[in-house]
Amino acid sequence: MPVTAVARPFKIPQSVLVVIHTPALEVLLIKRADADDFWQSVTGSKDSLDESFEETARREVWEETGIDCSPGSQLADQLQDWDLENIYEIYPRWRHRYAPGVRHNTEHLFGLQVSASMPVRLSPREHTDYQWLPWREAAEACFSPSNAEACLLLPRLASRGRQP
Numbered sequence: 001m002p003v004t005a006v007a008r009p010f011k012i013p014q015s016v017l018v019v020i021h022t023p024a025l026e027v028l029l030i031k032r033a034d035a036d037d038f039w040q041s042v043t044g045s046k047d048s049l050d051e052s053f054e055e056t057a058r059r060e061v062w063e064e065t066g067i068d069c070s071p072g073s074q075l076a077d078q079l080q081d082w083d084l085e086n087i088y089e090i091y092p093r094w095r096h097r098y099a100p101g102v103r104h105n106t107e108h109l110f111g112l113q114v115s116a117s118m119p120v121r122l123s124p125r126e127h128t129d130y131q132w133l134p135w136r137e138a139a140e141a142c143f144s145p146s147n148a149e150a151c152l153l154l155p156r157l158a159s160r161g162r163q164p
Contacts, residue, residue: 010099011045013090015107016057018042018079019150020065021158022116027138027151030064030122031129038143039131041150043107053108054081061112065130066121069112082109082157086146109150111158 019041020028032038044060046053057079058070069075086107090098120130133141139151 010102011097012047012049013045013098013102013105014049014053015043015045015105016053016060016110017086017107017147017150018057018061018110018112019147019154020061020067020112020114021135021154022118022132023113024116025135025154025158026116026132027135027154028065028114028120029131029133029138029141030120030127033124033126033128035143039141040144040147041142043147045105053110054079057108057110057112064123064126067112067114067118075112075114078113080111080113080157082111082150082153084109084150084153086149088146107146111154113158 027041029039029041032040042057042060042064044056044064046056047059061067061069061079067075069079086109087104088107089103090105095103116132122128122130131141135151135154139148142148142151
């Protein structure tokens with residue numbers, strides 16, 4: 001009997017970008033396993049259309065770094081919705097992951113403040129290395145222009161605090 005491959009569902013073109021940073025504005029960058037020298041913040045697509053961007057952000061942070069910011073965790077209140085979105089063209093090398101004809105993704109931005117001693121546990125399937133860099137250096141190291149811009153916005157966005 002032949003073995004049948006299980007088709008993976010297409011990715012939803014709605015994702016999050018989470019800039020994880022310390023109070024001193026050092027940014028955590030993680031290196032993708034599927035691309036040489038591709039440094040980025042935590043990113044990921046919604047698992048379902050009804051999953052909120054906040055739920056996606058909390059899930060992706062856990063999956064990619066082992067940092068727990070789920071509701072009820074010590075860091076739950078540190079996840080900050082920046083109320084910003086980017087719409088960008090999906091790189092051709094990753095378009096096959098999306099339904100035919102999908103060319104653009106909507107990316108919702110978040111920040112997550114953690115202590116400088118926060119341990120990081122990478123998912124080896126997705127990332128091979130990590131580094132903490134001052135925000136300007138992090139922006140220069142990011143492959144994605146939207147990620148670089150988010151790092152450059154960090155001093156302003158991190159200082160505005162959570163709105164009541």
